[in-house]
Amino acid sequence: METSSGVNKIQANLTDVYSVVIEIHSLIRARFPDPTEGIPRGVQANTSEAASLQYVPAPPRLYGRDIVVRAAAGKICDAQQRHIALLGTGGIGKTSVALGVVDDLGVKGQNDCYFVRCDTVISDLTLVASILQAMEKNSSDNGDPMKNLKTCLEAASRPIVLVLDNFESPWSLDTPNIQPRLTEVLRTLAAIPKLQLIVTMRGNAPPADGDVPWSVMHLDPLGHIPARELFLSIKPDTSPSEFKDLDLLLQKCDGLPLAIKLLALLKSSSTCGRLLKQWEKQKTSLLKTNHPSESRETSMRVSISMSLQSAPMRRHPDAIPLLAVICRLPDGILGGVEQLEEMDLGFDDVDEALATVLGSGLAFKAEN
Ligand SMILES: Nc1ncnc2c1ncn2[C@@H]1O[C@H](COP(=O)(O)OP(=O)(O)OP(=O)(O)O)[C@@H](O)[C@H]1O
Ligand SMILES: [Mg+2]
Structure with missing residues (x-):
C-alpha cells in the first residue's frame, strides 16, 4: 500500500x-x-545532394518514432539489400514513418527515392504504371510495361528506394488472382540489385511473404509522452491546468497518432475538459475535422471503415462479430486465442476470424 x-x-x-x-x-x-x-519541402526537395532525386512528400514532424526511423534508415543504408515492410493498424503512422525514413540524410544522400500511393491501384498493371509515372517514365515505350519498368530501374545510375504506400488497398481487393499478380511484380522488383522497397500496409503480415525477403517492422502505439508532445505541438496554448483532462483524453486515443491529431484539431475553441465530455457522448465519431470531403486523414470513422469494408473482413462472417467482442474487452484478449475459445462465442473457426481481424489492421498483437 x-x-x-x-x-x-x-x-x-x-x-x-x-x-x-x-x-x-x-x-x-x-x-x-x-x-x-x-x-x-517535397518533390525534388533535397538541395544538399545535387545528384539526388527525392520524389517524395515531406514527412510530418514525428513524435516517438526516432528509434524505428533510425533502425529502418540503418537497414536501407547498410551494405545488404533490404526490403522493409512497415505494418500496423490504420492511422498508426506507417506512411509518416516511411516518409521519415526517406527523409533521413543517409538514405536520401545515397539513393534516389520515389513514393507511390497505392490506394488507387487496382491491378498489377496499374501498379507498374503508377511506379513508372512516379519515376516520370513513359509506360508506352514498350509493349510490356513490366519489362519497361525493369529496364528503367536496372539502368538507373544511383541506387533506388521505392516506397509503395498503403499496399493493403490493392492487396485486399476482391479481384481474382490479384495477390499472385501483385506478388509477381513485387518479386521482380525485389530481385533488382540496386533497388530497395519500403512497403506500408495495414495489418500484421507483409504482402508476397516468402517471395520477398522482408524486414518486417510493426508500429506500436505512441507512448504517453510522445502522444502528449504530438497534441501540444498542435495546440501549444493548452494550459497546464488542463493537463489532467488531457491525459484522460489521450488514454482514450490508445496512442493512435491520427486520433490524437484529430482531437487536437478539435480543440480550437474548447477546453480539454469540454472535449472529454463530448467524447463520453460521441466516442470516435467525434474525431473528424470539418473538411468538406471526409477521408482517412480527416475522419477516424472513414479510416476505420476502410478496414471494416476490406474484402477479407466482408468474406469472413465471424470477423466483425469477433471484433465487436474484442472492442468490449477493455484490456484486450490477454489470454490470446485460448481465451476466445474458452468464451465459447459460437464461431466456427475462431483462429481464422482472429487472423482476419489482425490481418486487416483492426486489432494488433501487443509486444508483451
Ligand atoms: N509519430 C507521429 N508524430 C506526429 N504525427 C504523426 C505521427 N504518426 C502519424 N502522425 C500523423 O497522424 C496521421 C496519420 O498518420 P499516417 O497517415 O502516417 O498513418 P498510417 O498508418 O499510414 O494510416 P493509414 O493506415 O490510413 O494509411 C497523419 O496526419 C500524420 O501526420
Ligand atoms: Mg498510410
Whole structure:
C-alpha cells in the first residue's frame, strides 16, 4: 500500500515537472522559432545532394518514432539489400514513418527515392504504371510495361528506394488472382540489385511473404509522452491546468497518432475538459475535422471503415462479430486465442476470424 502511494506521488511529481518542461519549451519556441519551419519541402526537395532525386512528400514532424526511423534508415543504408515492410493498424503512422525514413540524410544522400500511393491501384498493371509515372517514365515505350519498368530501374545510375504506400488497398481487393499478380511484380522488383522497397500496409503480415525477403517492422502505439508532445505541438496554448483532462483524453486515443491529431484539431475553441465530455457522448465519431470531403486523414470513422469494408473482413462472417467482442474487452484478449475459445462465442473457426481481424489492421498483437 505504502509503495503504491509512493509511486503515485512520484508520478504526480513527474507530471508537474513535465508540465513545467513543456511550458519552458513552448516559451523557447515562441522566442526562437525553428528557422527551417515553413520552408517548403517535397518533390525534388533535397538541395544538399545535387545528384539526388527525392520524389517524395515531406514527412510530418514525428513524435516517438526516432528509434524505428533510425533502425529502418540503418537497414536501407547498410551494405545488404533490404526490403522493409512497415505494418500496423490504420492511422498508426506507417506512411509518416516511411516518409521519415526517406527523409533521413543517409538514405536520401545515397539513393534516389520515389513514393507511390497505392490506394488507387487496382491491378498489377496499374501498379507498374503508377511506379513508372512516379519515376516520370513513359509506360508506352514498350509493349510490356513490366519489362519497361525493369529496364528503367536496372539502368538507373544511383541506387533506388521505392516506397509503395498503403499496399493493403490493392492487396485486399476482391479481384481474382490479384495477390499472385501483385506478388509477381513485387518479386521482380525485389530481385533488382540496386533497388530497395519500403512497403506500408495495414495489418500484421507483409504482402508476397516468402517471395520477398522482408524486414518486417510493426508500429506500436505512441507512448504517453510522445502522444502528449504530438497534441501540444498542435495546440501549444493548452494550459497546464488542463493537463489532467488531457491525459484522460489521450488514454482514450490508445496512442493512435491520427486520433490524437484529430482531437487536437478539435480543440480550437474548447477546453480539454469540454472535449472529454463530448467524447463520453460521441466516442470516435467525434474525431473528424470539418473538411468538406471526409477521408482517412480527416475522419477516424472513414479510416476505420476502410478496414471494416476490406474484402477479407466482408468474406469472413465471424470477423466483425469477433471484433465487436474484442472492442468490449477493455484490456484486450490477454489470454490470446485460448481465451476466445474458452468464451465459447459460437464461431466456427475462431483462429481464422482472429487472423482476419489482425490481418486487416483492426486489432494488433501487443509486444508483451
Ligand atoms: N509519430 C507521429 N508524430 C506526429 N504525427 C504523426 C505521427 N504518426 C502519424 N502522425 C500523423 O497522424 C496521421 C496519420 O498518420 P499516417 O497517415 O502516417 O498513418 P498510417 O498508418 O499510414 O494510416 P493509414 O493506415 O490510413 O494509411 C497523419 O496526419 C500524420 O501526420
Ligand atoms: Mg498510410
